[in-house]
Amino acid sequence: MNFAFTDEQIELRDGVRAYLEGTHGAEVLRRLDTEGGRDPVIWRGLVEMGLTALIVPEAQGGLGLGLIEAALVAVELGRADVSEPVADSALVAPRLIADEAQLAAIAAGELKVALAHPVNPWVADADQAGLVFGGSATGERLESADPLRRMFAVARAEADARMLDHAALIAAAQLVGAGERMLTLATDYAKDREQFGQAIGGFQAIKHHLASVAVALEFARPALWRAAYALENGHERAGVHVSHAKLAATDAAVQAAETAIQVHGAMGYTYEVDLHYWMKRAWALAGAWGDRAFHLRRLDDAVIGGAMAIGPDQSFETGMTHG
Amino acid sequence: MDLTYTPEQQAFRAEVRAWMEAHVPKEPLLTLEGRAGFDAHVEWERTLAGGNWGMVTWPEAYGGRGLDLIRWLIFEEEYYRAGAPLRANQNGIFLLGPTVMEFGTDEQKARFLTPMAKGEIMWAQAWSEPNAGSDMAAIRSRAVRDGDDYVISGQKTWSSRAAFADWCFGLFRTDPESRRHKGLSFILVPLDAPGVTIRPIRQLHGETGFAEIFFDEVRVPAANRIAGEGEGWNVAMATAGFERGLMLRSPARFQAAAKRLVDLYRAHQRDAAPSAREAVIKAWAEAEAYALNTYKVASTVMAGGKIGAEASLNKIFWSELDRALHRTAMSLLGAAAELKEVGGRVNQWLEGYIFSLSGPIYAGSNEIQRNIIAERLLGLPRLGAG
Incomplete structure (x- = not known):
């Protein structure tokens, strides 16, 4: 029993974070917002970082890493508000696709995969995808509140439980990353902005708001890691753990967003302050890949419905109850 | 992992x-x-x-x-x-014990830890004073050095189970010229020593689980001091870290309570408010999250890591989840919630709810914890620094 990351996992996380901090700052988001959302140079950089190869098997030219690593990277994508379709295409699709040539093309960054699922009324980045997995999209563009998301109306989608769990896990990880970034943005603003002759971050009202966000994020993270571990190891309980992680990450990110705009005051209500990119991403991901109602229902079946044993000795059990 | x-x-x-x-x-x-x-x-x-x-x-x-x-x-x-x-003996084994383990001499460890583990000596905490609650550095009770002894005078309050305990551990001002965090020492005092008077305080539930402790020239050997003279604040902060961090409230306690809550919900499902269902699920999910985080912290500590201000995140989380969990149980019980006995048995949800209301207050109020998080984890300006 060991609930700690390996040194290699920490290196991976720190490396991706440093790369994105250096290449994918808020000025990039503003540029993409003006220019239309996607940039082959950014995509190429992510490919060169190895992110598209991360969980593709080594036999197909990938790094053969697992879902803990995928989730660690997805937190960083959320923190940087990366909008290239790397999350769906590279951190989810390789676990759904069996075709070796397609896997090799994903790893090489040559194939972008979009995901269709009936739980979502859209397919993200369908227009640039070489493959829409699980269904198809129409050419009709749907406008998202998040200016950096590119959504297309779904034409056909088949329910695929594996896709849902994997994509919900990666969405939860991005929500945690977005929440952490919004906490940082609000904290930095509170240190800088002065009123009544002092930084507003010195006032307890502000401190306590931000501290509550830190608490919510702290206790969303371990649910995320357990979900990644259970899904990676094919546990029957993986879906329940994913739902726990998605709910906790959603609630923490929404709390971070509402707190961050409040701490920014009227500035937070403007398009000039960068906060809105992460806030809108949090709204979008909150509803994507199963909204609160969807994931609550799954927990309800498990916990109240009795489909899963609960109690102090049950945290790391793997099976559901049968019969 | x-x-x-x-x-x-x-x-x-x-x-x-x-x-x-x-x-x-x-x-x-x-x-x-x-x-x-x-x-x-x-x-x-x-x-x-x-x-x-x-x-x-x-x-x-x-x-x-x-x-x-x-x-x-x-x-x-x-x-x-x-x-x-x-x-x-939770004050002893979970708070004083780790403190003695970290700061005590070998002689003190042998003298105090073994009887604690064996359940022979029950401990109470003597920190708060009438004018030193959240602001603990305002402590005035003093311990005056006299040869190989200290002579202690002053008043402590909110001392859990002091009316029943054998010994107390507390912070006392050993340097009369000192102010705030300096000049305090961490001293252990037998509660049957001459000059100690204990006045029980009736708590919310009607029992006398609290007490005031009055010290009137109480003489204790200097060997009862943990760590150096004047180093009491750092020792007490370590003790508070143990209290808020890993040990005092193990997650299993809340996971067991969440399981009982699910059973209670099933028994009262027909009459339950729609919102109770989500509250029950949330109680389970939060107890799980607390357990997972504790495994994470334990893994970190076993790999040589330390628990710092993160302990404050913990304390807020378990105390607020405990209160919400018991509030949900009270709402499920409906009109029976107020009864001290239900079906011929003690209404443990009522007892638990009352106790849960103390959680966000003791071990450093949650407001203090939020200040600690804001200042030490987020780096916001210190209180009063403006």
């Missing part, structure tokens, strides 16, 4: 489970906060010690089993799974 138990850890769980099934009282004990219930809980401490379960993480030399934190978590899970009583 390896979220599986080794065969040895599983065997340990089976051993604890078998012992608990054979020894845990079949009926819940009277409340720990009253005399008779306290005595029954002390009796249980001695039964535990008889099985060598007093404090499993301590070295064998001090009455423990020398086990690591993962085994401690397994022990706690089986303890609460079996519905075992609360720990009468």
Whole structure:
């Protein structure tokens, strides 16, 4: 029993974070917002970082890493508000696709995969995808509140439980990353902005708001890691753990967003302050890949419905109850 | 990351489970906060010690089993799974114990830890004063050096179970010229020493689980001081870290309560408010998250890491989840919630709800914890720095 990351996992996380901090700052988001959302140079950089190869098997030219690593990277994508379709295409699709040539093309960054699922009324980045997995999209563009998301109306989608769990896990990880970034943005603003002759971050009202966000994020993270571990190891309980992680990450990110705009005051209500990119991403991901109602229902079946044993000795059990 | 138990850890769980099934009282004990219930809980401490379960993480030399934190978590899970009583000596084993382990001399460890693990000496905490609550650095009770002794005078309050305990540990001002955090020392005092007067305080539930302690020229040997003279603040902060961090409220306690809450919900489902259903699920999810985070912290500590201000995140989370969990239970009980007995048995949800209201206050109020998080984890300006 060991609930700690390996040194290699920490290196991976720190490396991706440093790369994105250096290449994918808020000025990039503003540029993409003006220019239309996607940039082959950014995509190429992510490919060169190895992110598209991360969980593709080594036999197909990938790094053969697992879902803990995928989730660690997805937190960083959320923190940087990366909008290239790397999350769906590279951190989810390789676990759904069996075709070796397609896997090799994903790893090489040559194939972008979009995901269709009936739980979502859209397919993200369908227009640039070489493959829409699980269904198809129409050419009709749907406008998202998040200016950096590119959504297309779904034409056909088949329910695929594996896709849902994997994509919900990666969405939860991005929500945690977005929440952490919004906490940082609000904290930095509170240190800088002065009123009544002092930084507003010195006032307890502000401190306590931000501290509550830190608490919510702290206790969303371990649910995320357990979900990644259970899904990676094919546990029957993986879906329940994913739902726990998605709910906790959603609630923490929404709390971070509402707190961050409040701490920014009227500035937070403007398009000039960068906060809105992460806030809108949090709204979008909150509803994507199963909204609160969807994931609550799954927990309800498990916990109240009795489909899963609960109690102090049950945290790391793997099976559901049968019969 | 390896979220599986080794065969040895599983065997340990089976051993604890078998012992608990054979020894845990079949009926819940009277409340720990009253005399008779306290005595029954002390009796249980001695039964535990008889099985060598007093404090499993301590070295064998001090009455423990020398086990690591993962085994401690397994022990706690089986303890609460079996519905075992609360720990009468929690101030001793969870707060003073780790403090003595870190700061005490070998002589002090032998003298104080072993009787603690064996359930022989019950401890109370003597920190707060009438004018030093959240602002603990305002402590005025003084300990004046006189040869090899200290002579202690002053008043402490909100001392849990001091009316029933044998000893207390507290902070006293040893340098009369000092101010705030400086000049304080951490001293252990027998509560039957001449000059000690204990005035019980009736708590919300009607029992006298609190007390004031008056010290009127109480003489204690200087050997009862933990760490150096004037170093008491740092020692106390470490103790507070233990209180808020890993040990005091093990997650198993809340996971067991969440399981009981689910059973209660099923029994009252037809009459339950729609919102209660989500609250029940949330209670389960938060107890789980707390457990997972504790495994994470335990893994970090076992790899040589330290617990810092993160302990404040913990304290807020468990105390607020406990209150919400019990509030949900009270709402499910409806009109029966106010009754002290339901179906011929003590209404433990009422007792639990009342106790849960103290959680966000003791061990440093949650407002203080939020200040600590904001200042030390987020780096916001210190209080009063503007």
